[in-house]
Amino acid sequence: MNELPDWMIEDDIYVPPKDGGAFIVKTLQTIAEIMTRIQVQHGHEKRFALPATVKFVALIGLLIILSLSHEPLPLLIFAAFIHAYLCTWSARDIWLILKTALFAAVVAFVLLLPAIIFSPAGLIRCLVIVIKVFFGVEMVNIFNHTTQWNHITSALRKLHIPAVFVFTLDITLKYIVLLGELIDGLLTALLLRSVGKNDGKYNTVGGVMGVTFLRSAEMNQQMYEAMRCRGFTDDY
């Protein structure tokens, strides 16, 4: 090992320059947080102990009924049942379910706003659509919250969904969290070494995204090979 160079030994008086553009790092951090959150299910598997296959079929059935109903009354009955069930949950979990559903309903309302403005007579129908969107998303959220990913993929397989589709879904779900962690690690390293003005911000972001892509391809291959070594024969 060589001797330390002089600049490393001397006292380094460094005043960091001003630099904007932290939005890139913040945006990527948000992406990483979301990706990690997707996989981390706190779940209520025990609370609603029906098999995932039954729940999945029931969900599809309820979504079809919801889509076909045109009157507000059945929707209100529907709402009563769903919310009576939700009332047994903790406030935090209820908010998790309602937050996304409310967001989807607001988006649907905004999209339908021109129709409401130009044709006030159709107000009720538009509101019914908004309510349907709300309940639809709410039911999917409840299903997602009460069923683990591996049980969902298992249910899909029992329902004879093609193996390639189930395999792809399963691998994607498993690796979302790992990719989230990878991006988190890369961004942490970037943050720790961001000590001044970065003139090549977009190169850096490109590098982070590139490494993430390469690593994801590598991890995918490694896991596939590990599964083959343990007897996996491409049949899910």
Added chain:
Amino acid sequence: MHYIELSDVTFAYAPDEPAVFCGFSFFAKKGECVIVRGDNGTGKSTLFRLLNGLSFPQKGRFMFDGEEITAAYLKDNRNAKGFHKRIGYLFQNADIMLFNGKVYDEVAFGPRQMGLPEADVKQRTEDCLALFDIMDLSDKAPYHLSGGQKKKVAFAAVLSLSPDVVILDEPFAGLDRKTAAQVVDLLYSLKKSGKTIILATHLDEMPDDLYDRVVCL
């Protein structure tokens, strides 16, 4: 007051999770080499996150060179950059520290940000590459290097910032015997130059006269 000091720190990753540290204290004097030991899950990585300002204690305080390091303090961009310049951190998994297209750019990333003239950046980068005998990797993509080479590149990238404190998480993991001996030599040089070194490693990998204290978690 010590150069680096965590006093009576309580830390948990989430309110509903058990605390990793409860009333924990740690210090390092300037120029000291401190080894942190502990079984898996005892909080070595968490300690390093606290020392790097990546996490903050819920109770207690973290002082660095007379300044209390808090989330509010590091929210100021200049404070954060100045702090991160002074503390270099080598991750246990050096793989995720590398995000540039070439080894040269990886090592030059820090000096370029410091606004140094390109000649100085070149000098620093080449010096750091020479420290680890990896001049020949200069044009290669870090992604395609071996584990040991990646660790050397990551370490070179940390040292190119000339930090006052070097925190190393398992620096010998994945290194062959010859490279590990080179790293030990480098640690001697860093200590001699007055750098503060905090590292998590096994004692049998470190000569007795290199470290000053051992902290067991």
